[in-house]
Amino acid sequence: MDAVNRQARPTLVSIAQELGVSRQTVSNVLNNPSVVHPRTRERVDAAIKKAGYRPSAAGKALRTQRSMAIGLRLYRAVDGINGAVMDRFLHSLAEEAQRLGYQLTLLTADDAAGEVEKLETLYRSASIDLAVLTDTGMDDTRPARLRENQVPFVTFGRPWGRIATSDHCWVDVDGAAGTAAAASWLRELGHERIGFLGWPEGSGVGDDRRAGWWATVADLPGSAGLSVAVLDDHPSAGVEGATQLVARGATAIVCASDSLALGAIGHFRTVGRLGEAEVPVVGFDDTPVARATGLSSVHQPVEQAAVDLLELAFTVLDGKTPARPQRLLEPHLVQRRLQPFAR
Amino acid sequence: MDAVNRQARPTLVSIAQELGVSRQTVSNVLNNPSVVHPRTRERVDAAIKKAGYRPSAAGKALRTQRSMAIGLRLYRAVDGINGAVMDRFLHSLAEEAQRLGYQLTLLTADDAAGEVEKLETLYRSASIDLAVLTDTGMDDTRPARLRENQVPFVTFGRPWGRIATSDHCWVDVDGAAGTAAAASWLRELGHERIGFLGWPEGSGVGDDRRAGWWATVADLPGSAGLSVAVLDDHPSAGVEGATQLVARGATAIVCASDSLALGAIGHFRTVGRLGEAEVPVVGFDDTPVARATGLSSVHQPVEQAAVDLLELAFTVLDGKTPARPQRLLEPHLVQRRLQPFAR
Numbered sequence: 131m132d133a134v135n136r137q138a139r140p141t142l143v144s145i146a147q148e149l150g151v152s153r154q155t156v157s158n159v160l161n162n163p164s165v166v167h168p169r170t171r172e173r174v175d176a177a178i179k180k181a182g183y184r185p186s187a188a189g190k191a192l193r194t195q196r197s198m199a200i201g202l203r204l205y206r207a208v209d210g211i212n213g214a215v216m217d218r219f220l221h222s223l224a225e226e227a228q229r230l231g232y233q234l235t236l237l238t239a240d241d242a243a244g245e246v247e248k249l250e251t252l253y254r255s256a257s258i259d260l261a262v263l264t265d266t267g268m269d270d271t272r273p274a275r276l277r278e279n280q281v282p283f284v285t286f287g288r289p290w291g292r293i294a295t296s297d298h299c300w301v302d303v304d305g306a307a308g309t310a311a312a313a314s315w316l317r318e319l320g321h322e323r324i325g326f327l328g329w330p331e332g333s334g335v336g337d338d339r340r341a342g343w344w345a346t347v348a349d350l351p352g353s354a355g356l357s358v359a360v361l362d363d364h365p366s367a368g369v370e371g372a373t374q375l376v377a378r379g380a381t382a383i384v385c386a387s388d389s390l391a392l393g394a395i396g397h398f399r400t401v402g403r404l405g406e407a408e409v410p411v412v413g414f415d416d417t418p419v420a421r422a423t424g425l426s427s428v429h430q431p432v433e434q435a436a437v438d439l440l441e442l443a444f445t446v447l448d449g450k451t452p453a454r455p456q457r458l459l460e461p462h463l464v465q466r467r468l469q470p471f472a473r
Numbered sequence: 474m475d476a477v478n479r480q481a482r483p484t485l486v487s488i489a490q491e492l493g494v495s496r497q498t499v500s501n502v503l504n505n506p507s508v509v510h511p512r513t514r515e516r517v518d519a520a521i522k523k524a525g526y527r528p529s530a531a532g533k534a535l536r537t538q539r540s541m542a543i544g545l546r547l548y549r550a551v552d553g554i555n556g557a558v559m560d561r562f563l564h565s566l567a568e569e570a571q572r573l574g575y576q577l578t579l580l581t582a583d584d585a586a587g588e589v590e591k592l593e594t595l596y597r598s599a600s601i602d603l604a605v606l607t608d609t610g611m612d613d614t615r616p617a618r619l620r621e622n623q624v625p626f627v628t629f630g631r632p633w634g635r636i637a638t639s640d641h642c643w644v645d646v647d648g649a650a651g652t653a654a655a656a657s658w659l660r661e662l663g664h665e666r667i668g669f670l671g672w673p674e675g676s677g678v679g680d681d682r683r684a685g686w687w688a689t690v691a692d693l694p695g696s697a698g699l700s701v702a703v704l705d706d707h708p709s710a711g712v713e714g715a716t717q718l719v720a721r722g723a724t725a726i727v728c729a730s731d732s733l734a735l736g737a738i739g740h741f742r743t744v745g746r747l748g749e750a751e752v753p754v755v756g757f758d759d760t761p762v763a764r765a766t767g768l769s770s771v772h773q774p775v776e777q778a779a780v781d782l783l784e785l786a787f788t789v790l791d792g793k794t795p796a797r798p799q800r801l802l803e804p805h806l807v808q809r810r811l812q813p814f815a816r
Binding site for chain 2: 182199204206214217220221224225228233234235236237238252257280364365366368369389392393395396397399400419422423469470471472473
């Protein structure tokens with residue numbers, strides 16, 4: 131990196147002085163070149179280039195009161211396998227934002243309070259025009275706090291629990307529809323004792339995924355009660371849960387995540403239940419490890435979520451009322467056969 | 474999200490007019506409150522809060538010519554398993570940037586030319602102060618182009634090939650030291666026929682990793698020539714490469730990535746070579762899937778890389794000469810035993 135002497139940075143005024151023209155002339159060359167005599171324009175252009183003058187986005191931001199930036203908290207990945215779906219969302223949001231002429235500004239925080247504070251600071255200083263919240267949790271207080279502080283926002287994830295301000299714009303993926311599709315497929319494969327492996331009640335996302343399984347197997351007597359909750363989202367917790375479910379008679383398992391499914395497959399492998407046919411385990415999130423090993427999984431349309439979220443956001447920023455301000459997107463089941471090396 | 478009427482956004486002037494005070498008074502309350510009479514200060518403060526006035530970062534950026542933002546291209550993950558290491562780097566860079574009062578501005582691009590163009594535009598408009606390049610490739614033209622255009626930058630990754638401008642600041646991880654540590658460990662476990670599974674010659678990163686293996690096994694006659702290159706970085710390519718190496722007598726394999734290692738383990742499993750002891754396969758990058766399955770792998774200190782990169786960057790931005798402008802960080806080998814479910 132070359133040293134840049136900050137003090138010597140050129141300004142409209144310094145370039146004007148150097149050339150013996152007015153500041154307005156230099157400004158015109160930048161913003162309204164047709165009003166400047168071609169010869170003058172050429173001279174000024176050359177001087178601007180030579181000086182490395184940066185016609186500041188800050189100036190434009192001051193005039194328009196738009197920073198053209200969107201604030202988003204980057205979560206520390208708790209579990210890299212499942213964190214992958216949020217990384218896909220981040221990529222999609224960055225691409226869609228750029229297509230719309232916006233930048234994505236990342237922030238980090240230790241907790242929800244720190245996130246809200248940081249977003250407020252960025253918004254108050256016009257460093258961002260808008261916040262995108264992700265990972266909406268049960269009784270999430272962030273929407274209410276941002277609204278109180280008049281920070282425009284949209285959320286990727288619906289409000290869960292008893293939340294007063296649930297009328298903000300959000301986009302979410304219908305997790306229940308995903309686990310329902312998974313359970314239906316396992317039924318089509320001939321399974322009647324289909325278990326569900328997830329997390330303890332009380333997490334919006336987890337309860338939603340359990341509900342989709344149950345709605346699909348409720349009429350199968352063999353599947354009644356075949357639901358197990360584990361505390362972690364890790365393959366070893368998946369082994370533990372699958373062991374319980376298989377002991378209780380399950381021949382197939384719908385999992386709340388690919389991490390759990392990876393462990394469930396490991397258990398089936400250990401007890402010699404991995405044949406040549408489809409593996410009777412379905413994961414959730416269609417993570418890279420699912421694609422690499424050939425695990426069937428529920429795929430979330432996060433690219434579409436990013437597009438919809440920014441459409442909602444900019445409609446409201448423009449003072450208009452969006453069509454369908456709350457959108458539940460349909461996931462789809464990716465059916466795979468386990469790679470030979472993973473059997 | 475609440476509608477925000479952009480036209481009605483308050484300014485210093487509108488707040489001053491409303492209160493019947495001068496613009497300077499409002500500005501003083503924001504920037505130099507001690508000079509304002511407490512009663513006036515309180516009134517102005519209340520009006521600022523009520524109006525939701527945003528003392529603009531753009532104004533500050535105009536005055537200081539610093540945007541307090543760092544530009545970084547977000548690559549589309551080619552392979553999510555190995556993409557994980559870049560996501561770790563992104564998290565670390567965002568955290569370290571924020572600690573230093575900077576934001577990370579993400580951009581997307583289709584290729585190197587698009588990336589450079591976007592970075593130049595952002596720099597010229599003072600939207601970023603600095604660029605961080607990652608994924609440095611063979612004969613990478615980006616450093617030269619950014620230098621030509623006077624955009625300050627640092628790179629995560631050393632220059633590979635015949636590059637003229639290799640004297641810029643960079644931080645990289647010593648891949649050869651990582652594969653050397655992996656091969657040494659396999660020697661300690663008693664292996665004498667240790668193979669290397671990587672990519673065709675010509676990629677800087679791949680050649681570097683092969684060199685570390687070779688330096689460590691060159692005196693083992695049984696390891697001579699036990700190097701195989703595959704085209705993809707995918708577990709199925711790993712199966713293919715491991716099959717060749719095992720056929721040629723290899724009892725242990727150092728892999729250029731965790732994806733390849735995952736496939737190599739699959740091959741060992743298929744041929745019944747996974748016992749209770751340490752699996753004779755080492756991956757690279759210590760990705761989440763390595764942690765989840767118990768794969769030994771070389772861990773890159775990307776957190777340290779982020780800290781060092783920004784230290785170098787800001788030293789140079791401040792017009793000073795950094796100590797050790799080119800830094801090669803030592804990775805370390807994480808020795809694991811394969812989880813029972815993955816055997």
